[in-house]
Structure formats: C-alpha cells, structure tokens
Amino acid sequence: MWAKIKHVWPNSNGFQIFMSVIILAIESSCDDTSAAIIRDGEVLSNCVANQEAHQQYGGVVPELASRAHQANIIPVVELALRKAGVTAKELSAIAFTRGPGLLGSLLVGTTFAKAMALSLNIPLIEADHMQSHVLAHFAEAPKPAFPFLCLTVSGGHTQIVLVKDFLDMEILGNTIDDAAGEAFDKTGKMLGLDYPAGPIIDRLAAQGAAVFPFPEPSVAGLNFSFSGLKTAVLYFLRDQKAINPNFIPENLANICASVQHTIVKVLLKKLRKAAHQTGIRQVAIAGGVSANSGLRNALKAMGEKEQWEVFIPAFEFCTDNAAMIGVTAYYKYLQGAFTGQDAAPYTRSGQ
Ligand code: KG4
Ligand code: ZN
DSSP, X not given: OGGGOOSEEEOTTSOEEEOOOEEEEEEOSSSEEEEEEEETTEEEEEEXXXXXXXXXXXXXXXXXHHHHHHHHHHHHHHHHHHHHTOOGGGOSEEXXXXXXXXXXXXXXXXXXXXXXXXXXXXXXXXXXXXXXXXHGGGSSSSOOOSSEEEEEEOSSOEEEEEEEETTEEEEEEEBSSOOHHHHHHHHHHHTTOOSSHHHHHHHHHTTSOOOSOOOOOOOSTTOBOOHHHHHHHHHHHHHHHHHOTTHHXXXXXXXXXXXXXXXXXXXXXXXXXHHHHHTOOEXXXXXXXXXXXXXXXXXXXXXXXXXXXXXXXXXXXXXXXXXXXXXXXXXXXXXXXXXXXXXXXXXXXXX
C-alpha cells in the first residue's frame, strides 16, 4: 500500500513539486530513549533522555530500562517535534529501531512507532541499530564516500564493517566474546566505577599513564576478543591488592590509562589489517566507544601515518541516538522499503 507514496507530486499545471520527506525516528534499544526529526536526510532535532537508574547496578537492568522508556518516550518525541518546528501532521513516516537490543526496551519504541504511524496513516520504517551506527556518518558533513571501512564499537558489538552503499554492508570482523564497550564497563566495575564506566575511564585515563602492561589477545583474522583482558585485569588487581590494599585508589588513573591503551591498541591493529587487506583508505569509527578520546586521537595519528581519510562522528552521533535511525530510514524511504505492522523486535543481529 505504501509503495504508492512518492515525494514528488504533479501540481495543477503539471509541474513536479518536490515534497520534503520528514521522518520522526525513535531509538529505544538499550537504556537511552531518543527521538529525532530528519528532513530530506538532514537532522533537524535529536533529543536523548538518559536513564540514571542503572548507574548503581554496574549494568543496564532490563526491567528498569523498559519502564523508563515508557515514562520518557512521549516527552522526548514532543521535544523532538518542538525543537524541529514540525507538527505530527507534517510527518512522512515513522522510523524505529527493530533490533538488536533488549526486548523490553525495543518493544516500547516499536509499539509507540506502530501506533503513531497507524494513527497518522503514514508508513512505518524499521532500522537496524548497528547499521544505523555506521550511517550516523551521514547525519552531517563531512560524509564518507563509498566504499569505506567502519569500526563499529559499542556496548554490545565490536565490528569491522565494509560499507559498500547506504544499505549494503559486509561485516569483515566481529568479537568472539565481549564487546569493546563491555571491556570498558566490566573493568570499570572492578575498579568500583559507576555504569557506564567507558566515559569515566576515558576521563581518568587522561590524568594517568599506561604503565601497567596487559596482554593483547591473539585472535585470527579480523575478529576480536576482550574476555581475556577482563580476566587479566581481575587477577592483576587481586594480586596488587594483596600487596597494597589501597592499590586501586592510589593508581586509578594509571590503571584506567593502561586498560584504555590496551583496548585502543587491539582495535586499531585489526582496523589497520582490514585497511591493508581491502586497500581502502577511507576509515571511520562509530558507536558509543568511538566517543573515547584515546581511540579518537590514536585513529587520527594512525590515519596520518597510513595516509587514510579518517571520519570521526560528533559526540552526539557516537552514543545511542535517534538521528542515526532517521538517517537510515530516509534512505529506506527513498527505496520504498517500508515495514508492516506485524514486525516484531529482534534482540540479536541476524535474527
Ligand atoms: O552505542 P552505545 O551508546 O550503546 C550500545 O549500542 O551499546 O555504546 C555504549 C557503550 C558503553 O559500553 C559505554 O561505556 C561506551 O559505549 N562508551 C565509552 C565512551 N562513551 C561511551 N567507552 C569509552 N570511552 C567513552 N568516552
Ligand atoms: Zn548503540
């Protein structure tokens, strides 16, 4: 039924009128509730409600996340519309994250998007969360040209993606256990830091030096492994605390710098390998961990050495945001790739 929808209409004189494509996008895959308005691929607003309820638990509590999404979704959508100066009646489509993510969290965004699309009688467009992290690079200039490589690093994923076109991507490497974001968060928990520990480790690392050597995993090809690092940090802290009970508070900045240094080194080694294998010189990073200053600086330095053109998203497009969902949905809209009301969320990639 929606295949008939076009953004080009003839007026009474037969001239074509180009109608703007205005999309309301909703992202609720984990613990942030976000809504954005995208007009013709450009971001007009991008609002995020962070959930603080998880800080004390060392990780996201799914039931709390789902309840907070329910409380946040209407105010966040209203704010996104207001900031963009757009009314619901002007919308061309509603986009939502279908997966991967937490089921209870995804259900809130999915159900809300379906209901709104139904009531406005406009198309519904699903977006994949990981594909959207990559397409966050098209939220604003500079935008990479195809093909490019993207290291997508988040709380649940660590991937090297060959991006051939907006909706044509191939995963060249993946983590075989923990994600890079998990490595930050889990080692942070051992250090007594709040969740998410990634940004806290980033801040503390800037005041320390990478003086403690942690082993790098040896994984074949372009895949990653971070569970060994977690275990190495656990045993290192146990042994040091046996000698000096105040080891963590006395060395916190140096421990953080050492953990961050190891994660960044592992990530960039594989990214360089992928660039050499494919011969591609446009290299990007995406996902929550791409906000890490150690990774951003090391990538810039490697880019200069390797003569890459490097793409690093603005902070608001690194961590979870609905703008990236709206950008993906815009390219799907142009292809008429709409979603039925029967679409159920998926919790893992490839489901
Ligand atoms: O993409 P994202 O917001 O959500 C998921 O899709 O998972 O990524 C969240 C992850 C968390 O593990 C968080 O600790 C990490 O990104 N993160 C960071 C930084 N900011 C967020 N890790 C290191 N340094 C940061 N500055
Ligand atoms: Zn994410």
